[in-house]
Amino acid sequence: MHRYRTHRCGELTKSHVASTARLSGWVHRKRDHGQLLFIDLRDHTGLTQIVLQPEQPFFAEAEALKLESVVTVTGKVVARTAETINPDLPTGEIELVAGALEIDSVADTLPLQVNAERDYPEETRLTYRFLDLRREKMQRQIRLRSAITSSIRRRMTDLGFTEIQTPILTASSPEGARDFLVPSRLHPGRFYALPQAPQQYKQLLMMSGFDRYFQIAPCFRDEDARADRSPGEFYQLDLEMAFATQEDVFAAVEPVMHGIFEEFSDWAVTPMPFPHIAYKDAIRRFGTDKPDLRNPIEMQDVSEAFRDSGFKIFAGILAKNPKHAVWAIPAPKGGSRAFCDRMNAWAQGEGQPGLGYIFFKDGEGSGPLAKNIGPERTAMIREQLGLEDGDAVFFVAGDPASFYKFAGSARDKVGHDLDLVEKDVYRFCWIVDFPMFEWDEEAKAVGFSHNPFSMPQGGMEALETKDPLEILAYQYDIVCNGVELSSGAIRNHRPDIMEKAFAIAGYDKQILEERFGGMWRALHYGAPPHGGIAPGLDRIVMLLAKTENLREVIAFPMNQQAQELLLGAPAPVTEKQLNELHLQLSLTAREKLKAEAAPRTAEPAADELRANLLS
């Protein structure tokens, strides 16, 4: 008989009755009747009820067992009587009558309960992550992540993609987010950077003739956290294809995404092909480049209804600048003064002057705004938006470039508050035709708006003849339920076009050679046209697990302050380590205090242990 187990805790059924079995696992719950003790024994497969009788020599020891202790039980599998069958448990028709009990490991009093589905503060959960992970929900979510990852690998391999690892210690790149830097011991004063994405390497692989590459790639960016953005590190399904057009990339990725979402959820998924929405249309219709298409509301430009109207504020705004506009956010079934006033109060809380509105009842428009512009213009708006009695409409005026974000969040709020958002469905779309360049207000100059290696639409001719801010790129995002899952592009494989594009963004050829040396060289020795994309794995799993927080689908996440509470990262290092790396710290008194205060870990002893290991 195996030292620890002949079966798993979720395995025994009526067919095993009368056989001898050995189970190992955690004490999930105890029910002590004095002269009879039940223990629910748990492992990754489920629960089995163990029955312990008082004549057994280990009975007292078993009674004293703390929850979450680890034990090995050997005994006879017995059928339960009809009255004692537990229909809620897969193993509920049998129980194991203990003949021997071995205590493998005892547990202290628990800081969080494993056997209860209740919420604990993040800090407690992360400090005791090993306990948190034992809970059923976390087991389910981490296993879901594993299954999704396997499925992605299989699908990509079936499509002829080759999985290739790329370096973790690489070079800092001048564009993008803040880098994590790793000081070099052998090269004083020089630093490696952790990759923000394997962008250049995957393009080099295309130039190396691998045709189709993919990787479940770790990416590192030193940004502040959000609920849907881990601090520091995350994973992407990174892929790249040679001799591919934008449509080829869509045709490869769409079935993978669609297939994954069909495989791991019973919610409806947007049928293929996913709709394509141009960036500027997404902004105009939804106020964001990552629209939640479950929300049916679409905004419209209603400037003409307000131009030279009796509503002097909007008329004035429109007269001031030809770029200015008035956008309407329809609110079906939102036609009550209470709702409109609530929206107005919300807008003021968002730092807006307010939110103009009209609501429709008894065949006409109500509210101060309708009075100001008169019945004809009110009817025009109603006509354009197809509104009926009982509906409302909100207005935002000014320069769309500055108000579209607010308009987008107003659309979100109307959709949610009026319960218009579709349920139990994944709504996908592609956002295409991103601008190649954008105006950097801080630098007062033109810069790359997304990926500097994207191919401008129209190629060299566009760069030479068009206003840079008008040029579009072969740059695209895939969006699901308002979550940006990935962005990608057809790359610029022509050194002459790249030189010109970088010149427009203010980088001269020398920078290109210095900072992108490897790729710049490779482009001169036969580079295939290529492109790719990189869907974020954490966000895919988060959507499929139906949670709102990335930390729910990461085994050992950092907290919002980018600290890992189990091992205590980031941690101070010794003088010796600093010296080897040719580093000196330059900290203010206040920063020194903070640096010396060791991060909290689960066991105070861990801090001591770490100090010993480091010295």
Place this chain on the structure above:
RNA sequence: GGGGGUGUAGCUCAGUCGGUUAGAGCGCUGGCCUGUCACGCCAGAGGCCGCGGGUUCGAGUCCCGUCACUCCCGCCA
């Protein structure tokens, strides 16, 4: 860097208008219980009310500061 929320027993939370000895559930300790499965019953221990200062006869409660966690803004080619 900025704004919001939270901080009370091991854990989750309640705590009224500032007023006597700060409560509940789970967990923990002791006792009882041979069919429970969120077992039940009885008893008990456990509190720097995050920390510092202030107002007050009196502060968990009000004010100021500070720290921690969390959500958001900035940031995220």
